[in-house]
Amino acid sequence: MLSLGIFVWAEITALLTSLICIKWLYKTPYFIFVPYMIMTVLAEYSGYYFGVEHKTSSQLSPTLLQLFPDYFKAHKPIDTNILVYNFSLTIEYLVFFFIYYVNINKPIFKKALLFIAFIFFSFAVVDLVFIHGLFVYNSTKMLIGTVGIILAQFLYLYDAFENNEPVMLLRQPMFWIGLGIFFFYLGDFTFNLMFDYLRKKNLLRHSHVFVVINHNLIIFEYVCISVGLIICSRIQARSRRPSLQSVQYS
């Protein structure tokens, strides 16, 4: 049994929330959080497995070694950890861009968001194929994605502010989800910006305080996502509840 950090438990809580609310999230764009949370928790779990608990190939499960003998001879477990993150983080950014896209009303903002997502995806491919490769953390992609998400959040906030109908932001699922995402990526921005430099100077292992902040931001992010999903399911539940009139006349 792995000893998971509190931030992973926050992710598991968000996964459980999405599963509990699945009935109400179905047919809404927020349904994407169900597969997304499953992927995130699995990626986090594999990250712990390969990157924290089993640092050498000999410590890995014999079944895994039997299944992929050549792969684990050529690569350390940490490589698998990075490989998983390189793919899961790309999907994470795309999911977030999608959720911003469906929550923005202005066509020009939607187009801008599509453009940002396209730029991000292009950089992700370039980073994966030409710059860092599969087994090195794709920091360029992360930096572009972080800037893109921050811009997307500003577009969402501006769009929500401009809305000509009375909108209670605290009762909007996207407000909470956006809040968590915004704070997390804003907090991580400097670290992503400095990542290549820290790696070159071999200073990554000394960034303990930053790791603590990062883990707290993850907790905040997934608590916010959970709140957003609960609000969405409550809105859906209320809208699907039959009115007194329809009961009376049905």
Next chain:
Amino acid sequence: MQQDSGAIEAAIIAISTIFLILATFIVMIMLVYRKRRNSHIIEKINIQANFQQEILKAQLEMQEQTLNRLSREMHDNISQVLSFVKMTLGRATNLNDHEKQQKIDQSRELISQAVADLRDLSKSISFEHIKSLGLVKTINAEVDRLNKSGLVKASLNIEGNERHLGDDRELVIFRIIQEGINNTLKYAEASHLQIALQYSDQIFNLSLLDDGKGFPVDAHREGGSGLRNIRNRANLIGAAAVISSEPGKGCQIKVTLNRELLTPN
């Protein structure tokens, strides 16, 4: 190496903290402004709903007033004329040819008058006629009606080039004029009523001036639904209504509509 690492980590943490504080401010400001915007939007919706309600009320009042007038006119005028014609023609059977011809001519004249009255009545019967005739022509018809009734000598004076103020606004202005006329007829014991419209690029002014017995304005500030209605209706279209009067010195109602509200709705 350890020192470098500490300095860089401190810098990253400091910048990240500044970003997070900024983000908190942005979100807080957003929430506060959104709340204010919400109340502004709700207020606007309420004002629009009230406006529509008042317009509907004004239309209903006009309709009711028109029907009352119609009923009165039919009873007091057309019905009387037709009864007289019936009686005249009934008596004509026993008369000689010359007298019969006289009675027939007399009856024809009376019927022509009744037809003309009916035509006038049908013109003014619909509150929609403000839309088709326009404000000035509708007020003119009202002035003619007042003069014909002999209750008060009314006049209409127009300054500047007439322009359309918007259907709803013209309806409300006409209702204010009708309310003013009603007050004059009911309470003022006036012999003259002057209605003046002033059109300019900057402003539209309406003035109703009578030479009646007047009243102390303060006494009517709170009470008097007629005068209160005039003020409320003027507010409804963004105009200002000033009612000035003194005992023995008549009464003047002035309604002013500013430039920015002069575009037709």
